[in-house]
Amino acid sequence: MSEQRYIVGVDLGGTSINVGVVSYDGSRVLAMRSSPTGADKGPKHVVDRILMMIREAMADAAREADIAPEGFIGIGLGSPGPLDRATGTVIETPNLGWRNFPLRDLVANAIGLPAELDNDANAATLGEWWVGSAKGVDNVVGVTLGTGIGGGIVLGGQVFHGVSDVAGEIGHMSIDSTGRLCKCGNYGCLEAYASGPAIAARALEGLRTGEESLLPSIVDGDVSKITAETVYEGIVAGDPYAKEVMRDTAKFLGAGIANLINLLNPEIVVISGGVTRAGDHLLEPLRHEVRRRAFRRAFEACRIVTSELGNQAGVIGAACVFRRVRFGDL
Amino acid sequence: MSEQRYIVGVDLGGTSINVGVVSYDGSRVLAMRSSPTGADKGPKHVVDRILMMIREAMADAAREADIAPEGFIGIGLGSPGPLDRATGTVIETPNLGWRNFPLRDLVANAIGLPAELDNDANAATLGEWWVGSAKGVDNVVGVTLGTGIGGGIVLGGQVFHGVSDVAGEIGHMSIDSTGRLCKCGNYGCLEAYASGPAIAARALEGLRTGEESLLPSIVDGDVSKITAETVYEGIVAGDPYAKEVMRDTAKFLGAGIANLINLLNPEIVVISGGVTRAGDHLLEPLRHEVRRRAFRRAFEACRIVTSELGNQAGVIGAACVFRRVRFGDL
Numbered sequence: 001m002s003e004q005r006y007i008v009g010v011d012l013g014g015t016s017i018n019v020g021v022v023s024y025d026g027s028r029v030l031a032m033r034s035s036p037t038g039a040d041k042g043p044k045h046v047v048d049r050i051l052m053m054i055r056e057a058m059a060d061a062a063r064e065a066d067i068a069p070e071g072f073i074g075i076g077l078g079s080p081g082p083l084d085r086a087t088g089t090v091i092e093t094p095n096l097g098w099r100n101f102p103l104r105d106l107v108a109n110a111i112g113l114p115a116e117l118d119n120d121a122n123a124a125t126l127g128e129w130w131v132g133s134a135k136g137v138d139n140v141v142g143v144t145l146g147t148g149i150g151g152g153i154v155l156g157g158q159v160f161h162g163v164s165d166v167a168g169e170i171g172h173m174s175i176d177s178t179g180r181l182c183k184c185g186n187y188g189c190l191e192a193y194a195s196g197p198a199i200a201a202r203a204l205e206g207l208r209t210g211e212e213s214l215l216p217s218i219v220d221g222d223v224s225k226i227t228a229e230t231v232y233e234g235i236v237a238g239d240p241y242a243k244e245v246m247r248d249t250a251k252f253l254g255a256g257i258a259n260l261i262n263l264l265n266p267e268i269v270v271i272s273g274g275v276t277r278a279g280d281h282l283l284e285p286l287r288h289e290v291r292r293r294a295f296r297r298a299f300e301a302c303r304i305v306t307s308e309l310g311n312q313a314g315v316i317g318a319a320c321v322f323r324r325v326r327f328g329d330l
Numbered sequence: 331m332s333e334q335r336y337i338v339g340v341d342l343g344g345t346s347i348n349v350g351v352v353s354y355d356g357s358r359v360l361a362m363r364s365s366p367t368g369a370d371k372g373p374k375h376v377v378d379r380i381l382m383m384i385r386e387a388m389a390d391a392a393r394e395a396d397i398a399p400e401g402f403i404g405i406g407l408g409s410p411g412p413l414d415r416a417t418g419t420v421i422e423t424p425n426l427g428w429r430n431f432p433l434r435d436l437v438a439n440a441i442g443l444p445a446e447l448d449n450d451a452n453a454a455t456l457g458e459w460w461v462g463s464a465k466g467v468d469n470v471v472g473v474t475l476g477t478g479i480g481g482g483i484v485l486g487g488q489v490f491h492g493v494s495d496v497a498g499e500i501g502h503m504s505i506d507s508t509g510r511l512c513k514c515g516n517y518g519c520l521e522a523y524a525s526g527p528a529i530a531a532r533a534l535e536g537l538r539t540g541e542e543s544l545l546p547s548i549v550d551g552d553v554s555k556i557t558a559e560t561v562y563e564g565i566v567a568g569d570p571y572a573k574e575v576m577r578d579t580a581k582f583l584g585a586g587i588a589n590l591i592n593l594l595n596p597e598i599v600v601i602s603g604g605v606t607r608a609g610d611h612l613l614e615p616l617r618h619e620v621r622r623r624a625f626r627r628a629f630e631a632c633r634i635v636t637s638e639l640g641n642q643a644g645v646i647g648a649a650c651v652f653r654r655v656r657f658g659d660l
Contacts, residue, residue, distance in 0.1 A: 082627045091627050139493050151593075160485075162595020163469050166628035169592040174623065176518075177505045177585035186588065186623040188506075255507035258516065262499040263481075263593065265492020293504065293516040297412045297421050298496035 006030070006067055007322050008054055008075045008113070011120055011314025012046070012103075014039060014095035014147025015196070018311050019053040021061035021072070022319035026131045029312050031060035039096045046096070047103070051110050074326060075115040076318035078123030079103055080148060082166045088117045094183035095148045118321040120314055121150025122159045122168055124307075127317025128270045129154045130330075132309040141266040143170055143257065144314075145273030149191040153264065157330075159321075171195065175255045193252035196228035199275065203231050203245045213241035228275055235281050246281045253282075254289025261294040261302050272307030336360070336397055337652050338384055338405045338443070341450055341644025342376070342433075344369060344425035344477030345526070348641050349383040351391035351402070352649035356461040359642050361390035369426045376426070377433070381440050404656060405445040406648035408453030409433055410478060412496045418447040424513035425478045448651040450644055451480025452489045452498055454637075457647025458600045459484045460660075462639040471596040473500055473587065474644075475603030479521040483594065487660075489651075501525065505585045523582035526558035529605065533561050533575045543571035558605055565611050576611045583612075584619025591624040591632050602637030609636075 004023055011018040020032035033053055038045050058072055080093040088104020090096075108115035118126075125134070125142025134140040134154070142152040151170025153160040160167050171191035172184050179188030180198075192198055203226055207213060215234045219225040234242025257269055275282060283306065291299050307313050323330055334353055341348040350362035363383055368375055388402055410423040418434020420426075438445035448456075455464070455472025464470040464484070472482040481500025483490040490497050501521035502514050509518030510528075522528055533556055537543060545564045549555040564572025587599055605612060613636065621629050637643050653660055 082625050092625065153593075155490075160594075162628070162631075163597040164595055164627050164631035166591075166625050166631070167593065167595035169625060169628075172592045172625065173503075173589045174505060174585055175507045176509075177582070179506075184625065252507070255504055259503045259589070260593075261496075262502045262516075263483075263497065263590075264490075265494055265497035267493040295412050295422065295496050295499060295502065295514065297494050298492070298499075301492075301494040301496075 004071065005073045006061065006071050007073060007319035008057060009315035009317070009319035010050060010054065010075060010077045010107070011123065011311075011318055012050065012077065012079045013037060013120060013314070014080060017046075017050055017053060018315050019050070019057045020312060020315040021057050022316055024323065026316055026320060029316060030064055031057040032312060032315065033057055034311065037096070043096075043098055043101055047106055050107060054107070054111055072113060074113050074322045075107060075111060076123070076320065076322035077104060077107060077115055077117045078120035078314045078318040078321070079117060080150065081119040082169070083117060083119060085117055085161070085165050088115070114326065116322045116325045118159065118318070119150065119152065119165070119168065120144070122152040122161070123317030123321050124150070124272060124313040125152025125154050125270065125317065126159055126320045127309055127313040127315070128272075128307060129157060130320045131316060132313060133270045133305050133307055134268045137268050139264070139266045140268050140270065141170070141260050141264055142270045142272065143253075145194065145196070145271065145275045147196055149195050170256065170260065173256060173259060175252065175259065190252065190256040194249050194256070196275065199228040199231055199245065199249050200226050202248065203242070206241065206245065211241050214239040215242060232275070232278055235278055243281055246278050247285045249275070250282050250285035251289050254286045255293060257286070257304065258290045258293035261290065261298045265298045266302055269302060269304045270307055271304070272310070272313055276306040334401065335403045336391065336401050337403060337649035338388060339645035339647070339649035340380055340384065340405060340407045340437070341453065341641075341648055342380065342407065342409045343367060343450060343644070344410060347376070347380055347383060348645050349380070349387045350642060350645040351387050352646050354653065356646055356650060359646060360394055361387040362642060362645065363387055364641065367426075373428055373431055377436055380437060384437070384441055402443060404443050404652045405437060405441060406453070406650065406652035407434060407437060407445055407447045408450035408644045408648040408651070409447060410480065411449040412499070413447060413449060415447060415491070415495050418445070444656065446652045446655045448489065448648070449480065449482065449495070449498065450474070452482040452491070453647035453651050454480070454602060454643040455482025455484050455600065455647065456489055456650050457639055457643040457645070458602075458637060459487060460650045461646060462643060463600045463635050463637055464598045467598050469594070469596045470598050470600065471500070471590050471594055472600045472602065475524065475526070475601065475605045477526055479525050500586065500590065503586060503589060505582065505589065520582065520586040524579050524586070526605065529558040529561055529575065529579050530556050532578065533572070536571065536575065541571050544569040545572060562605070562608055565608055573611055576608050577615045579605070580612050580615035581619050584616045585623060587616070587634065588620045588623035591620065591628045595628045596632055598633045598635060600635055600637055602640070602643055606636040
């Protein structure tokens with residue numbers, strides 16, 4: 001039997017749930033798995049899915065690394081927010097449709113392990129700080145691009161939560177105060193331009209005005225099936241219109257990240273999410289836009305990089321959240 | 331002779347310089363004075379003006395409070411930024427036109443006292459935290475409305491500077507990424523909509539499209555003389571158009587402050603500057619706009635108030651900066 005302790009990390013997103021078993025030092029992730037969230041089927045469905053994934057991951061990891069039952073010391077949960085860490089309650093999630101949902105205790109009681117809850121993007125950013133792209137950096141901003149746009153601020157190795165755990169809602173920073181209505185009720189939020197669904201919506205708008213593109217052929221002519229993934233596939237296939245959609249995405253993101261850089265003057269901005277697979281098609285115009293907009297002194301002090309941990313960031317970070325809250329030895 | 335120690339506080343703005351002598355505990359400001367900056371006459375003129383004001387303030391305070399020469403222990407300087415605190419250099423100021431200007435040492439050497447430099451809005455926010463509207467509050471955002479829009483973030487009583495002293499540049503957060511060109515080179519900055527000159531510019535634009543208003547009569551028909559102050563006078567005189575200009579100002583500010591609240595989740599936002607004299611004509615639509623835009627949990631946790639210290643905030647805060655850096659006993 002291994003003597004090492006393990007923490008189950010759960011990363012709940014609007015589209016996918018990721019679960020893995022993380023070694024106490026963050027160096028290894030075992031039994032990683034991913035599954036669609038199915039948020040439209042309601043919170044009970046989602047929680048059942050999470051519980052099943054946790055049980056399967058624990059069983060697989062136990063076999064794989066010879067972990068005794070007492071080797072699993074707890075569960076870290078990352079969820080879209082705003083949320084209340086003290087009570088473990090999800091307060092409001094535009095992308096899941098939940099309100100005042102006691103996620104932490106439902107999971108802890110069902111599994112029989114202590115659990116801790118934090119925002120998913122906070123967790124992902126903490127994961128990057130712990131063992132990823134921002135390892136050991138003092139002043140980190142994380143931007144997670146997915147169904148929504150999340151954000152995390154890590155200062156001196158601590159997640160900055162603000163006074164009621166809402167801090168870091170980068171996706172709901174308006175970059176166009178009279179612009180697109182966002183699910184959160186605000187106008188012109190970064191999320192309304194550069195999230196996965198927003199990228200797809202913008203791609204579709206262009207096609208409807210007659211842009212020539214390979215995108216319709218990728219979805220067999222059913223343009224309602226276009227996603228951010230389709231745009232990525234279009235770029236790989238050399239479609240100029242898909243590249244243009246990505247450049248526009250980079251410009252919106254650049255405006256948002258320039259705001260963050262002028263406000264928070266971080267040492268590093270870590271961008272994560274499937275859209276980062278576009279690589280330099282995203283990063284090059286993004287950096288150009290940030291340089292154009294931010295104060296030079298702040299821009300020059302800041303590296304803009306993509307995630308090293310990919311979809312494990314949220315899982316590793318959630319485990320880190322648990323370790324932090326329960327052990328405080330990090 | 332009084333035994334108490336005093337610090338000279340200097341608040342350098344795009345339009346005015348404020349200087350005062352601050353008691354070591356921040357409770358008293360002596361020999362307060364204000365003078366136009368005259369930035370268009372160049373940095374030497376501005377520095378000479380600052381030096382004269384410091385000497386006069388020290389002489390007046392010495393008489394007034396019977397302070398021995400050794401009672402003056404140093405000078406705190408607040409300047410528009412970005413700047414470099416370590417070298418005491420102003421790096422870039424869109425509203426003064428300075429670049430890489432060694433303000434701290436010029437003043438320290440001329441007066442013969444040690445000096446410390448920080449951003450003017452950081453200083454003002456620190457002043458409000460020390461003895462003003464945000465006294466003792468853990469998580470404070472300050473917004474200074476003047477020739478420019480400055481910002482300060484005070485966390486746990488410490489100014490949050492970021493990695494290269496740029497953090498808190500709230501005025502250069504874009505709220506309309508394709509909007510008005512700002513002096514800083516970015517587009518749609520909050521400063522381009524809600525600073526004093528921006529308020530005047532918007533007022534003038536409306537008049538040119540034929541809005542009926544008392545404003546031209548207040549400036550004897552010369553509309554080029556309209557300032558934010560004129561708009562305030564129009565409100566006092568009951569001019570509906572002036573009130574509309576202020577409501578629009580509140581909406582722009584509201585979009586910006588909602589961004590700050592979603593990002594930083596502060597306990598208090600302190601707004602300062604002459605435009606706050608408009609009172610509820612500004613604050614009521616401002617709070618309404620923030621409520622409409624920010625996450626409820628973050629909005630409800632945050633008080634939005636005006637400065638208690640008025641134009642003394644920057645002077646008191648600059649003194650606090652000096653005390654902090656040199657004595658660390660606060």
